[in-house]
Amino acid sequence: MAARRSGARDKRAQREDMPAGSGPSLSRERIVAVAVELLDAHGADGLTMRGLADRLGAGAMSLYWHVGSKEQVFDLALDAVLEYRAPPPDEGGDWRGDVVHMLEDWRARMLRHPWSASLLPRRALGPNILHRLELLGSALSRAGVADAHLNVAIWSLWNFVMGATVTRASFEGARVDKDAAPPHLARPGEDHPTIQRSHLLLDDDWDGAFRKGLDLLLDGLVPRG
Amino acid sequence: MAARRSGARDKRAQREDMPAGSGPSLSRERIVAVAVELLDAHGADGLTMRGLADRLGAGAMSLYWHVGSKEQVFDLALDAVLEYRAPPPDEGGDWRGDVVHMLEDWRARMLRHPWSASLLPRRALGPNILHRLELLGSALSRAGVADAHLNVAIWSLWNFVMGATVTRASFEGARVDKDAAPPHLARPGEDHPTIQRSHLLLDDDWDGAFRKGLDLLLDGLVPRG
């Protein structure tokens, strides 16, 4: 839905409505959907315009009528995965629950599509990201955060979630990645007593750590009522 | 220095010492150094094995004797950029200063090499990252954080910094990126009143926001003495 929004000068004009009975011919929606499937299956490096077209039963170059470039396919796929339909506003309700829900949904989606975490740093913020930022800001505002402190509050939460998902996805990926012993996944030896003592890298309660850190941050930003 | 560490089965054996007067022939160090230059100049997509070899005055394939693959060049370049020489321990000293210094150095380095932020999510954590984590943990431990809470504290700070640099680099990149109006850099219209009111996306005091958020987080994690 939000994936429709198009750059200034696509070859395709803003289309009217689907011609009704036209079956599953090529469309931007279908392309993006299959791209997400492929990305899920083979990762960011596994996506090929030729492969994507193949999977759609189309000639290799047919995609370019619906889509400007491979870059754009990445943009659209990322944005598609980041959509968020909030539960109804629940007037005068639980701001904290709203924030936690949205951020945990963010994290869950990114982890379900690990390529999205690796793509995110390269791409600008799309409409769905913007929407989440707005939600975050308005909830914090409702919670009583003064306008002067709003930016710091938003960024602190945002950064926490971004960092958590990116780091987690990177760790996950490292384990699957290569045949060879990854040259960079050094084990914490005697050089790293604190890490070893705290079991930092062995602790696999990522979810718990995320939730605790988030609570802590929220407490700091908005003193519990 | 740290970049020397090699995967299990490189074609090159662990070398003894440089043969002294052998001039600037090819070496892993030189390859990585030039790769960083090229990455700085042209971004992650601009690095080519052929181009890298060219710039080193070598035949295209000579690199493969020193390095296993392009992937490894990325790994080594990233790790090279993330090195950290801490100021001397300053026994019994200022843990908070140590933490802030290390994290601000981290952020500064990543922003000086924007490609590093975009590469990080795809790569496992190298020895230099591990070293920074150890520093962080030991400083927090010195500050009195109990072992049971150490992981949450480390991850909270880590995530904050990761998120901040990744987000910032992504914004910076978005502005330079394309010729066309980026389809995804939607402007906050009337749909996003909170963002607009808080000037979230216009505020360019990134450094200040980073520092404030960091202080806030540290206060939450380790009550000020």
Add this chain to the structure above:
DNA sequence: ACCTGAACACCGTTCAAGT
């Protein structure tokens, strides 16, 4: 309006060979 194949200008990497 929508799709196509041939062709171009690239890639990373294998390999057999040079010194």
Add this chain to the structure above:
DNA sequence: ACCTGAACACCGTTCAAGT
């Protein structure tokens, strides 16, 4: 021990052409 060019199996994308 170190470097090389030719060659392979791919890429994304342009273009002129089909329906």
